[in-house]
Amino acid sequence: MSADGWALIDDVLRVLQMDRTALDAAVEHNDKQRLQVDGDRIRACQGHSLAGMPVTCEALENSWERVHPDHLLWHGTNRQALPAIQRDGLLPGRRTHVHLAPAKDSPVRRRSAVEVLLGVDSRDLAVYRAPNGVLLTRSVPPDAIVEADAVHPARWSGS
Structure with missing residues (x-):
């Protein structure tokens, strides 16, 4: 590989x-x-x-399209993760990048465990679009998370 x-x-x-x-x-x-x-x-x-x-990370980013969104990007998570996110921001864990979506209702990366949508101000982040439309960044610092919305279960059906 x-x-x-x-x-x-x-x-x-x-x-x-x-x-x-x-x-x-x-x-x-x-x-x-x-x-x-x-x-x-x-x-x-x-x-x-x-x-x-x-x-x-460098080779992947060089193969993706660099984008400069002028609106909030979104990341879905569960309530249990919020204290760690408030302290450390969004980290990729065992992956190379954090996944973001272009809109609250985006079908990209929906998961059934999503309880909260976090709005990310990406102005100071390097954001990339993979060929399948998923937006990615290496990490999101806590101060770039500017909105949090509870998700109504009927609005967000996971796949």
């Missing part, structure tokens, strides 16, 4: 013991459009882990 997450399709097929038809179906039917194919290579558009992987 390369530093920006690409692997040869033949290697992936061998490791997963899968045929090309099954892989193509997985790419086509993934509801989050998470997989990207380019010629004889494949990668996850975003959501990379750092542990045990050769990917780097």
